[in-house]
Each structure stands twice: as C-alpha cells, then as structure tokens.
Amino acid sequence: MTQFRRNKGAVTGAIAFLLIILLALFGPIVSGHSYDEVALTVQNLPPRIPGLEKLGIFDGTVQGIDMYELKGVSDKYFWFGTDTLGRDLFTRLCYGIRISLLIAAISAFLDLVIGTTYGLISGYYGGKTDLIMQRIVEIINGIPMMVIVSLLVVAMSPGLLSIIVAMSISGWLGMSRLVRANTLRLKESEHVQASRVLGTGTLTILFREIFPNLLSSVIVMTMMTMPSAIFMESFLSFVGLGIPAPQASLGSLISDGYAHMLTYPYQMIVPSVFFAVLMLSMNLIGDGLRDALDPRQKQL
Amino acid sequence: MERGKDTQPAVLQVENLRISFQTTAGKLRAVRGVDFTLHKGETLAIVGESGSGKSVSARAIAGMMSENEKIEEGSILYTYEKDGSTVTEDILKFSRKRRAKELYGKKIAMVFQDPMTALNPLLTIETQLTEGIRKHLSLSKKEAYQRGLELLAEVGITEPALCMKQYPYQLSGGMRQRVVIAIAISCHPEILICDEPTTALDVTVQAKILELIKSMQKKYNLSVIFITHDLGVVAGIADYINVMYAGKVVERGTPDDIFFHPRHPYTWGLMLAVPDMNTADDRLYTIPGAPPSLLEEPVGEAFAPRNPYALPIDFEKEAPLCRLSETHEVYSWLEQEEKKTEMPEALRKRIAKMLENAV
Amino acid sequence: MFRYVLKRIELAVVTVLLVIVILFFLMHLMPGSPFNGDRLTAEQQALLEESYGLDKPILVQAGIYVKNMLTGDFGVSYAIQQNYPVAKFLEVRFPVTIRISLQAFVLGLVLGILLGIAAALKHNSAVDTGASLLSMIGSAIPSYVFALGLVYFLAYKAGWFPLTYDAKAPFLSSVLPTVALSIMPMSMAARHTRNEMIEVMNSEYMALAELKGISRFRVIVVHGLKNALIPLITAMGPMILTLITGSTVVEQIFSIPGIGSLFINAINAKDFNVVISLAFIFSVLYIGIMLVIDLLYGVIDPRIRVAGGEKR
Numbered sequence: 001m002t003q004f005r006r007n008k009g010a011v012t013g014a015i016a017f018l019l020i021i022l023l024a025l026f027g028p029i030v031s032g033h034s035y036d037e038v039a040l041t042v043q044n045l046p047p048r049i050p051g052l053e054k055l056g057i058f059d060g061t062v063q064g065i066d067m068y069e070l071k072g073v074s075d076k077y078f079w080f081g082t083d084t085l086g087r088d089l090f091t092r093l094c095y096g097i098r099i100s101l102l103i104a105a106i107s108a109f110l111d112l113v114i115g116t117t118y119g120l121i122s123g124y125y126g127g128k129t130d131l132i133m134q135r136i137v138e139i140i141n142g143i144p145m146m147v148i149v150s151l152l153v154v155a156m157s158p159g160l161l162s163i164i165v166a167m168s169i170s171g172w173l174g175m176s177r178l179v180r181a182n183t184l185r186l187k188e189s190e191h192v193q194a195s196r197v198l199g200t201g202t203l204t205i206l207f208r209e210i211f212p213n214l215l216s217s218v219i220v221m222t223m224m225t226m227p228s229a230i231f232m233e234s235f236l237s238f239v240g241l242g243i244p245a246p247q248a249s250l251g252s253l254i255s256d257g258y259a260h261m262l263t264y265p266y267q268m269i270v271p272s273v274f275f276a277v278l279m280l281s282m283n284l285i286g287d288g289l290r291d292a293l294d295p296r297q298k299q300l
Numbered sequence: 301m302e303r304g305k306d307t308q309p310a311v312l313q314v315e316n317l318r319i320s321f322q323t324t325a326g327k328l329r330a331v332r333g334v335d336f337t338l339h340k341g342e343t344l345a346i347v348g349e350s351g352s353g354k355s356v357s358a359r360a361i362a363g364m365m366s367e368n369e370k371i372e373e374g375s376i377l378y379t380y381e382k383d384g385s386t387v388t389e390d391i392l393k394f395s396r397k398r399r400a401k402e403l404y405g406k407k408i409a410m411v412f413q414d415p416m417t418a419l420n421p422l423l424t425i426e427t428q429l430t431e432g433i434r435k436h437l438s439l440s441k442k443e444a445y446q447r448g449l450e451l452l453a454e455v456g457i458t459e460p461a462l463c464m465k466q467y468p469y470q471l472s473g474g475m476r477q478r479v480v481i482a483i484a485i486s487c488h489p490e491i492l493i494c495d496e497p498t499t500a501l502d503v504t505v506q507a508k509i510l511e512l513i514k515s516m517q518k519k520y521n522l523s524v525i526f527i528t529h530d531l532g533v534v535a536g537i538a539d540y541i542n543v544m545y546a547g548k549v550v551e552r553g554t555p556d557d558i559f560f561h562p563r564h565p566y567t568w569g570l571m572l573a574v575p576d577m578n579t580a581d582d583r584l585y586t587i588p589g590a591p592p593s594l595l596e597e598p599v600g601e602a603f604a605p606r607n608p609y610a611l612p613i614d615f616e617k618e619a620p621l622c623r624l625s626e627t628h629e630v631y632s633w634l635e636q637e638e639k640k641t642e643m644p645e646a647l648r649k650r651i652a653k654m655l656e657n658a659v
Numbered sequence: 660m661f662r663y664v665l666k667r668i669e670l671a672v673v674t675v676l677l678v679i680v681i682l683f684f685l686m687h688l689m690p691g692s693p694f695n696g697d698r699l700t701a702e703q704q705a706l707l708e709e710s711y712g713l714d715k716p717i718l719v720q721a722g723i724y725v726k727n728m729l730t731g732d733f734g735v736s737y738a739i740q741q742n743y744p745v746a747k748f749l750e751v752r753f754p755v756t757i758r759i760s761l762q763a764f765v766l767g768l769v770l771g772i773l774l775g776i777a778a779a780l781k782h783n784s785a786v787d788t789g790a791s792l793l794s795m796i797g798s799a800i801p802s803y804v805f806a807l808g809l810v811y812f813l814a815y816k817a818g819w820f821p822l823t824y825d826a827k828a829p830f831l832s833s834v835l836p837t838v839a840l841s842i843m844p845m846s847m848a849a850r851h852t853r854n855e856m857i858e859v860m861n862s863e864y865m866a867l868a869e870l871k872g873i874s875r876f877r878v879i880v881v882h883g884l885k886n887a888l889i890p891l892i893t894a895m896g897p898m899i900l901t902l903i904t905g906s907t908v909v910e911q912i913f914s915i916p917g918i919g920s921l922f923i924n925a926i927n928a929k930d931f932n933v934v935i936s937l938a939f940i941f942s943v944l945y946i947g948i949m950l951v952i953d954l955l956y957g958v959i960d961p962r963i964r965v966a967g968g969e970k971r
Binding site (some may be wrong): 362364367401403404405406407409410412414415418419420421422423427428431432435436457478483487 | 670673782783826862863866867868870872873874875877882885886955959960
C-alpha cells in the first residue's frame, strides 16, 4: 500500500479516477438537467459555467456573440453546452461515464470469473484437459476481438447486452493465460504438494493454496483490462454499433461531436478529454498496482 | 610491505579505499578504508564472508560500479608499461572511456562468479570469444578464430571447433567457466580478477578450474586477485591472503602465516568454522551473531560484538595496524596487551594436526 | 527448429479453417442475412442459391463456403453496391489499409525503440521521465482520440494537412493517420525497450562485454539490443491487433478508402456478405502476422529453435 502511495503517477491516476466516478454519480443531480430532454430551442449552445464565465472562458459565447442571449435563454446554464438536439452535454457526459464504468466493471467481473476459473482448471489438471483448453484459447485468440464483437453486435441488435456477450467470449483470454501460467508454477511448489500428500480435495487446494498467491497478479491484470473493455465499447459506439440513442456513452458522444467538429468543436473535445483522462487514470492505477504488488515486474 | 625476497614489484596498490552505496534504506558503507597490494605474478586472495566488501573492492579495480555506488575516498595505483616507460597512475580517476580504451581486456580482465549469467545467451561462443581479440590484437576474422580455437584448447575444452559454434546454454557450467577464463586471458591481460569463480560449480569441477587458473597464471605471469569465502580454495592457490570483515582488512599474511599462525579472532573463527574431519571433536563451530549492517559507520571494531576476545577498547576505537613479521600484519588491540592472547584450544589442536599430516 | 515451424503453421491453418466455419454459421444466424432471405428479390435469391447451393444439405454448404473463401471467392455485395464482387472492393482498398498500417507500425516501432534506448541509457534523467510519461499517455489513450486531435488542430485549425484522404496526394494525406496510428506502437516499443534495456544493462554478460574493451556502441547494440528486443516481439502480437482495430476507426475519421472503413460501412448497411468476408480477411491477416512473429521469435532466440518451441 505504501509503495502505491509513493508512486506519484498512480496516486494522481487514482484521484482522477475517483473524481470521475463522483462526477458520474452525482453530476446529473447537480446539473439540474436530464440526459434526454430534447429541446430544439437550446440546441448547440457552447459551454457556460457560472463563476468561470466572469473570467471570460466558458461564458457561452462563440467569437464574441453570446449564444445564450441570441436564443433568448440567458437565464439557463449548460455547463458543457448542448448538442444538436438541445440536450445538456454535461448530464449526458455523466451518463456516458456511468455506462463506460459499468462496462468496465462487468468486464472485470467476467475476466475474474471466467478467465480465472478457466486458467486454474487448465493449469492444474494439465495433460489432455490443458491441451484441449489451450487449443480453444489459441483459436479464439486467432480471431481479432474487434471482429468477434462487431459480428455479434450485428447478429444481435446493438445494445448493452450484445456488448456484454461479445466481451464474455474473448475478453477473458488474457486473464486465463496469466492464471494458467501461474498455476502451473504454483502447482509444483512445496506447500501445494504438501497439501496433496495430505489428501486435500482439489477445490480446496485450488482456492486455498493456489488462488491467494495469484491474487496480486489477478488484480493487476483486471485493472489493466478494464481500459480495453471501455475502448471496445467506445469503438463500437463511434462506429454506430454501441449503445443506441437516446442513451449516451463516451464513444457515442465523441462520435456525435465528431460529426460537428468543424462547427461546434466543444461537442467533441469535452467527451474526448474525459475519455482520455479516464483511460489514462486507469492505466496509471494499474501500473501502480503492478509495481506495488508484483515487485518482480517493476517497470516505469 | 615486503612479501619475501622472490617477490616481483607491486603492480596494484589500493590505498584507503572507501566505497558506499546509496540505497533506499540509507547509505551503505561497504568498504571502509581498505589497503592492499598486488605484486606481479602472485595470487592475492581476499577472503571474507558475504558482505565483507571483498567483491566491491575488487570490482572497483576493474572499474565496474553500480549506479548508486560512490567512491568516497582512496586511490588505486596501477603500475604498468606505457609507451616504453613504467608509469603509475590512479585508475580510479580514469574516465570510463579511458578505462575501456586502455585497461579493459588489455590490462585487466575479470572472471565472474556465475558462468550461467556471464555469457550472452544469444551469441555464439565464437562471437563472444573473438570480439575482444579482433579489437585489441587487430586480427582478421579468420586469425581470431584460430586464436580462439587455441585458447579453448588451452583451457581444456576437448572439442574447440564444436564449442565455437555453440551457444552458452548448450555447455555445462564447468565448460562455460572455462570459456569465460579463455575470454579473460585472450588479450594477454596483466591482472586477472576472479570473483568467486568456483562457487557456482560442482566440487569436482572446482578443483579443475582452480588448476586451470593456476596454470594460466604461471604461463602468462598474470597477477591474480582471487576473491572467495572458501578457505579450502584459498589454501590451494594463494601466495598472499587478505582477510576482510565488514568492509575492512583485519589480517593479512602468507598462507603459512594465516593458516598456522593466525592472530585475529575473526580469522580464528573462520578457521574453526570449517568442519574438520581429522580432529575427534564433534562440535560444529560457528561465529555467533551476524555481520553488522553497514548503514551506520560502526564505532570501534566492527567485529567486537561477536568477538569473545573483545577488549573494552574494541568497542570504542578502531584497532591499529600491527606488524607481526615481514609478511604478517594484523589489525587488533590484542597485540597491544602485555600478555599474548592465545588462539582457541580447538584451533591449536587442529593446526597441530595439520602440521603433523603435512610432514 | 523444423518442428517448431511446422507446429506454428499447423496451428495457423487449423485456426483459419475454424474461423471460416464459425463465420459460416454466424452468417446463418444473422437476421436479415441472405440465408434467411426475407428481404431479397427473387433474382438475388436465385443468385445466392446458385453460388451457395442453398438447397443442398448444410454440411455441403459449409464445404462449398470454405472452398469459396479459400479461393478468394467472396461473393457479392448487395447493399453497398448491388452485385459488385467483394473481391473487387478488396483489390482497391486492401493495399491502402496495409500501406498506412505498415507505415504506422514501422514508424512507431523504430522511433519507439530509439526512444527506449535513449531513456534506458539516460536512466532516471529528464529524458527518461519524459519518455516514460509520453509512452504512458500514448499507450493508454486510443489512437482515434489522437487522430481526432490531430485532425482538429493540424488539419482544420492550422491547415497543414488535408482533412481527408486524397488519392491524388497519397503521401501528404496519409501523414496524419499514420502519425495517429503510430503513437500506440511507439509508446509500447519505447516502454518495453527501455525496461528491457535497463535489465539487460545490469546483467553480467553486459559487464563482461564491457570488460573486453570493445566499443560501447558494439556493447549496446550487439550484446544488449538483441536480448532486449525479445520480449518486445512477444508484445507485438497484441500491439498489431490494437493497430488493426485502431486503423478501422482512423479510416473513418479521415475517410480513407481502406478495408476498415468498408467494414464499418458494411455493418451499418447490413451488407453481411461484405461484413463476413472482411471479418475473414481480418482474421487471416491477424493469424498470418502472429505466425510471422512466432517464426521471427524462433529465429532470434536460439534456445527456442532447438527446444522445439514449447510454451514460452
């Protein structure tokens, strides 16, 4: 724990991550808008934040023209502006982050459950079982995840469910490999052999002797794979296969923003920045965890 | 300090060497004022347990230092031929570039402890053996190859041509060490530093490697610094011995001096700690306690806490140098006492037995 | 060595075949696909039945399908461009994607390795911290975010580069996409190289090499680099995968006529034939590259060659 705290990068990442989570959870309440409130009167308004507007930034103007005044809504504040349908971007952003985090959590869970179990079994039993299981892994591995995901999303209709199914097919591969490698190693260690000699049941051995030793690597791996889950979802959303409207996800926000990049750049910049920060902070935490928990792999 | 009438002139003179390491736990004072001299053609053994500073001292001669290592004080004077005349320079002051250019391979070579890690796993023996030769002796690839074959044969590799083509992982530990030795002597260095070269090898192989080093030394008139913790090894090859403890030399002398007339309590402890098959004693001796952590500079003598013969002054001041004979020196307060402190009875018996058997 | 090569090739081939089979069954599952033919004209239906033998038993169909795929007969598109052979699409688009991806990969790798070496040599200095920071950012943030940034600032605002791909100025307009894509491989290469070089530099054989008095350049390059690059090769597999995924989006952003943007268009247009065929192409590409990497690994590390290359 101390080593993690000592790592400035990791701490920064952790703080940023925490802040983002708080934003996602409490943002919509504070903003006073909802994410799907379509109001064409207030479409495409630039960001306007009370307080900061006095400084000349985020004051709702575009090239000197006060857009809010123009549309006759000087009394309203849209912190990150609105999109083409007049929906508040701040709230949508918060919801989008929620979705991304949800997907990250689900992927982590699947990783853990499927990947770990698969790896444990494959590694521990060895022999034929291992051979077959590993063949399967190699084959699934041969198909790029993007392809699997895209195909599935097309086959089933786009939405949260299809994304989850897609990730549950290939997302756990990395974890299973890691767990298997470690299991193979631990299998030969003395305390495991001692347990076996004593006649302890396989399940007990797996969960009492082997798994706890894997824990640190598993945690690190989980933290490292969450970003790729979020990336996958954003990729899908960007190409139009992700969460359908009116719900928002970081990817779809970026995608919508991209469509208007030239005229209303803030619509793309804001979600992109948050997306980047989210990814970065998760990676930093992951690195920090790895340095702290797995000293053999110490890297910068 | 003289060694005896047959000794050749001094080649290396280490004076008041102080080396420290900057660690996360603080400053580690690994070498705390060490002096020793290496004469031409002799084998100087530096003996001590892990952490005594023996490796660090010797590596400093080779200029091999870690990033967090710092030379606090001291000099290493090297006497050698340069452009026809004899010069003496402090090689500690050499820049890395100068060291690489003038010293490495040509004048100073080193044999490491673990032959497994000393050779590059991805390069053939030929490459690793000949690159130094090609650079220093300016030989063509073919000529260097020939020389390489000769070297391998010299170090006792039975099929040199085959060996050249192989990769390190295909050789046994003993063979690898032979290759390392071959590489070390390939460019005719003057000084060979061996850092526990046999520790990682099987006992039977150890003897052979030691013999090899000895024969190489004789043949090329090498000056060898031999670092080890193993007294048995020392007995076979040393011309002169320095015993180190906690970063300082505690006693130095010829093998005769050290084995038959040791004077420092630590040396006694070392000698006793070697299990002896010959005496009827069935106790195993250890020196109680553990070497001090050198994060703090010890007050007085570092060995005092573990020394059953320690005097009160040992805990306050460092012991002075005491010349016992032309060749034998010790750093001990015991020598100042009027009454001579005798070595433990058990040791005396052992030595008596050794002398008996030697006759 | 031979055993190793054989084993790898066999695995690759088996995987490709299995992929085709899986894709075949997926085709049947997809709603609105030709095989569930509710949206097709009689003409199209007949065409399909002819090439796919829809009236024959399913296993035979599968067999025909496999044969078709392997011989490059990918059927026709029916949503993007009616009856236009998919293979024709590929002819034009495939090289574009490959060119840009390759450029990005090579650029990223070379720069990354150089950066990594510099960082390792000037270990713990400003250069090192800077490089590590950059590579951290570069590997965490997906390539298309960089692409968007580059497009906005360098193409739109500064006007240095064209906004979209222009076939008449292939080089200039491929700069931005190449750069955007290269950031990820560069970051990973830099990171891996730096870490490995540091470890290698601390190893005894490096010390011994230095003690031989040979030139520092030789020590670093001949002795150090080779050892340091091995783990990098292992990491190249996933790297390439991310590159492929990234290039798909980047192609969209820059309107590059490559197979990535075709893939996305096909998905949106529900042109399943194209989708499946492209999925196949991607898979083959990926499997092929993995095979090359595995073989490369065997070439560089002699230990693998002799040992027959069991699990690393």
